[in-house]
Amino acid sequence: MNPIVAPVKNVVRAQISFNRLYERPMGVPAIALWHGDSGRGKSTAATHIYNQLEGVYISVRSADTVTSLTRRMVEECGGEPLNAKSRNIEYIIRHLSLNNTPLFIDEADYLMNKNEMLDTVRDIYDATEVPMVLIGMNKIARRIESNRQFFNRISEWVEFKAADxxxxxxxxxxxxxxxxxxxxxxxxxxxxxxxxxxxxxxxxxxxxxxxxxxxxxxxxxxxxxxxxxxxxx
Ligand SMILES: Nc1ncnc2c1ncn2[C@@H]1O[C@H](COP(=O)(O)OP(=O)(O)O)[C@@H](O)[C@H]1O
Ligand SMILES: [Mg+2]
Missing domain, CATH: 1.10.8 (Helicase, Ruva Protein; domain 3)
Known part of the structure; x- marks a missing residue:
């Protein structure tokens, strides 16, 4: 609706958290989690940042499986999806690694519905170590805590707060x-x-x-x- 992204506090904090993923010392993981209620500007902030960097942006859907998610990711990377999901995952890893392309995963709450999807995202992260931003609603922060392996890889937490x-x-x-x-x-x-x-x-x-x-x-x-x-x- 409105093409201008206002530099409100949430946007500034999101940008800072994103920059930190690039400045991280060796050994510090590069996953950020942005969470907050619907309508607070999370997707807008993500779009704003990935447009500047030509990152890859994907929005998870409620009906997604590893197969459908990885196929769309391949398409977002500019490729032609194949039938074997392992080949698609390989393609994604190669594409992201090549240019250290950041990956934004919106509606990441839906990843929590199927452990296999969250594990696949973790595999992609571990193989590439590219900066990754997971974006979700408030409940995601608590839900992700129960998956320690994933939780331990998150180095930046940003809560999108109500505008003042x-x-x-x-x-x-x-x-x-x-x-x-x-x-x-x-x-x-x-x-x-x-x-x-x-x-x-x-x-x-x-x-x-x-x-x-x-x-x-x-x-x-x-x-x-x-x-x-x-x-x-
Ligand atoms: N920083 C911003 N500047 C201008 N408009 C914004 C900004 N953040 C959000 N909006 C407006 O609010 C709407 C909802 O924001 P959105 O990013 O979809 O929220 P969320 O992803 O948190 O649900 C957007 O479509 C846009 O019109
Ligand atoms: Mg959104």
Whole structure:
């Protein structure tokens, strides 16, 4: 919806954690886990970072098996999937190792459904040691603890938190041209009513901007907004 990625705190922390994977001392594993509620901007942050680096990004699906997952990974690596999963895994390992390509695995909660999938990801990591980011919802952090072998390979943990007022301001500034100002009180109302969820904050700011444009307002106050909902009708 919005091509601009606002440098909110979660994005900055994710970027720092990602950079650390490259700066790690010998022997420190290079897997990061980004976790947090839906709509907090995890996938957006991942997309933003992998686009800069030409990394490989894959989103796990609920129905995935090792076969379907590795086939899609091969495709994401620019290859033609083969029938034998061992050959596909080999291809992925070779491709990632060649350029030290980072791998982003979104919706990683679904990996937890089948041990074999998590083990395959671990095999790929162990064979390549390329920087890897697993992205999941809040429960993933606890669930992954039960798989010690995987857990021990995670060196960076980032929790995507609810946006605070400063974050809402950052998003607003990215979305508006310089001429329009949104009163702080209105942004705080937006933060509260969205529980700091990025998805709804972006929708709300869009609606506020539309109101400003429709009424040719340069400053939009909480009073201008009135009681209208930020989201929905
Ligand atoms: N940093 C950001 N800058 C601008 N918009 C963002 C940002 N983060 C999230 N969004 C908006 O919020 C929506 C939901 O974010 P998403 O990354 O899909 O969340 P998650 O993966 O945590 O569920 C995105 O489609 C985008 O519109
Ligand atoms: Mg997501």
């Amino acid at each position: 007022l400063e974050d809402v301001k950052t998003v607003a500034n990215c979305m508006m041209d310089d001429q329009i100002t949104i009163e702080e009180e209105l942004l705080e109302r937006l933060r509260k009513s969205t529980n700091g969820e990025m998805r709804r904050i972006v929708i709300g700011i869009n609606k506020i901007i539309s109101l400003a444009n429709a009424n040719e307002l340069l400053t939009i106050t909480s009073r201008d907004w009135g009681d209208a909902p930020f989201h929905g009708y």
